Amino acid sequence: MKLYEKYPISLTNSLSGKKEKFETLVPGFVGMYVCGPTVYNFVHLGNTRTFLSFDIISRYLRFLGYKVRYVRNITDVGHLVGDADEGEDKIGKKARLEQLEPMEIVKRYTEDFQNVMRQFNILPPSIEPSATGHIVEQINITKKLIDLGLAYEANGSVYFDVKKYNSSHHYGILSGRNIEELIESGRELDSQDEKREKIDFALWKKAAPEHIMRWPSPWGDGFPGWHIECTVMSTKYLGETFDIHGGGMDLKFPHHECEIAQATGANGKSPVRFWIHSNMLTVNGQKMSKSLGNSFLPSELFTGSHPLLEKGYSPMTVRFFMLQSHYSSTLDFSNEALNAAEKGFKKLNNALTLIKSLTHPSKITNQNSELEKTLLDQIDKCFQNMSDDFNTAKTLAVLFEMASQINTWANQKESLAQVSEDTFEKFKSTYIAMMEEVLGLKEETSGNNDLLDGTINVLIGLRKKVRADKNFALSDKIRDDLKAIGIKLKDGKEGEMSYEIE
RNA sequence: GACUGCGUAGCCAAGUGGUAAGGCGAUGGUCUGCAAAACCAUUAAUCGUGGGUUCGAUCCCCACCGCAGUCUCCA
Structure with a gap:
């Protein structure tokens, strides 16, 4: 019996707003797509x-025995600058501001992103595709949508016809x-006159002459719209329908809503089974974002250099901090x-x-069956809690x-003999696995420098000596002076x- | 304005139709030459307000208040 059968997962599906039992399309396999970062900062x-x-x-999911293909994209083209006059590529704009090539920017921030992920012990996805690497596919699906009558060309750009789509499907399902309300209340955009309705969104945008990132297409030189890349890349690597999109x-709106519309329109089926x-x-109750000026860079957090911080915090501390709340709740910093x-x-x-250094004496002396039961229960709870919407x-x-x-055992080693070796080993491996494999909380060791370690051990040796001599004044001084330097x-x-x- | 979500002890934060995890903090104790760490015990929530459904609601429904997010690029 697989672990995922023993501890079946239930998760909140944003599509229904309810907690549902997780069942994969193909037994034992999970296809998961997550919208990655835009690498312009x-x-x-x-x-x-x-x-x-x-x-x-x-x-x-992997720990439970699923074979997971996890795709997380890198958006290196296509986002429109909100307050710019014409659909201008965010990356292209910054490139000119900094006098750099777009790809230079993309590379720098992609590396920064991957580096930060490593610091937090966030594992790389199975596939990390980039939007610029899938221009051809994006053009193809755009053509297909035009052929199906769900998209139209206007002045070198191509837009998705939301109203048309909505006549046979449900736009807004997510x-x-x-x-109707969207059509009435939608904000006026400058490319409005090209679109049939305000809510139509770009599949392909015509590039202005000064636009740096551009590709030839049947509609002239341009670049893909924002939403289409995710549809293309998820479909290419996970299929027309896959398990999880996060x-x-x-x-959620408009990006994921648009993805559903495009994919459903193009392939005739709903692309995603579970939306997360x-x-x-x-920060102080407000969304952390670049534009609000309340965002923290990971490096500022580690060093404590941000004005709002009293001191620095290690990556694992921050990781732990975030894991103390559920992913679906806001978390205040x-x-x-x-x-x-x-x-x-x-x-x-x-x-x-401690637990790594503890070993069972391999025989039971004064069995405590109640404790044994408690331990087995705790092991079980770890899995049940994680299977309950990854809590x-x-x-x-x-x-x-x-x-x-564990601390009790470490203090009184003889108490280890109260439980069976089998239970102890299960307990030990579960604790280690939950910490390191599932929660990704790496062990942080304080001593990481041989020279320093050796030096302090010399002082420890000295202190042991004077303590044995009952010279407490000196032994306290050694301890106090060391404490003063942390x-x-x-x-x-x-x-x-x-x-x-410290 | 519309849509989505949230409002739980000093702070952070889970959760449930039968009066509520955990962490931090605080207090007392054990251990220690004294500390630190650890362990034990204690401490604190009428679960935003007002109604309704129910034998019973903090958890279900309605209204209101407050907050956030989205509707424009955004994790």
Whole structure:
């Protein structure tokens, strides 16, 4: 029996707004597509949260035994600048501002993005396709939609005919919007006169002469519309219908709605079985975004250089912080919350280090069947909580209980003999796996420098000596002076000493 | 204005038709020469307001208030 059969997943499908049982199109396999970043700037922490959420989802699916193909795109073309007069490519605009080639920008920010993902221990997707690598496919599907009568050309651009689509399908199925209201209340855009209706969206945009990124097409030189890339890339690598499509809440409308319309129009079937939307990271209750000026760069967070921060926080602290809330809730970001997370994570991290060093005495002396039952229950709960809409917050609550148990064992090694070796091993492997494989919380070690480690050990040796001599004044001075420079000495039960860098 | 979602202890944050996880903080204790860490115990929520359904609602429905997001590029 596969783990995914033992612990079947249920998840909230944005399409229905309800929690549903997760069933894959092909048994044992999962196709998952997530809207990736637009690489025209550094990724901020808000972006990171979304990718973390889907990192957890893909990790857990794999952990349960599914074979997962996870596709996350890189948008390196196609976004229109909102306040620009004409449909202008965001990347193209920035290129001119900085006097750089578009591809130079794309490369720089793609590398930054991937680097940040690595720091947070967010695993790379199976395929990371770029929009510019799929121009041909985007032209082809645009042609197909024209042939089907669902798109029309106007002045070198091609638009999707939403009203036409809506006559046989439901536009608004995902976002709950009403097409009539959209037509009435839609904002005037400058390319309005080209479009039949305000809500029609571009599949292909004609490039102005000064536009740098451009490709030849049957309609002249231009570039693809924003929504079409995701449809093309998801279809190409996952098929016309696939299991999971994810992204940030802010993409639900219009982006995902448009994707559904295009794909359904072109292929005659609904593209996605389960839509998952992750919620926003907020700062003082407001969405973190570049334009609001309240965004944090990951590097500012690690070093503490952002004016709103008191100090720096490690990547794993931040990762833990985000996992304490459910992906579908907004998460508010503050110094206080981050400090609490730092301490909480340290606790789990210490237990992780400890459990790795603990071994069972291989025989039971004074069996405690109640404890045994509790442990087995905790193991089971980890899976059940994760299978319940990837509830990392609930899972962490169990891990905290497990950490307490680990500390107890570490303090009283003889208590290990109260449970069977089999249960202990299960407990141990579950704790380690949940931490490292599923939640991706890597062990953070304080000593990472041999020279420093050696130096401190010399001081520890000295301190042991003077302590044995009952020279407490000197032993305290060694400890206090080290503490003053951020090194915390801890005396163990059996006279051993360890240290920790703060 | 329309649509979507949220409002739980000092702070962060889960969750449920039968009065509510966990973390941080606070208090007391154990351990320690003293600390730190750890362990034990204690602490704090009339679950935004007002109605309705129900034997019973914080969780279901309605209204209202407040907040956020989307409707324009956005994770």
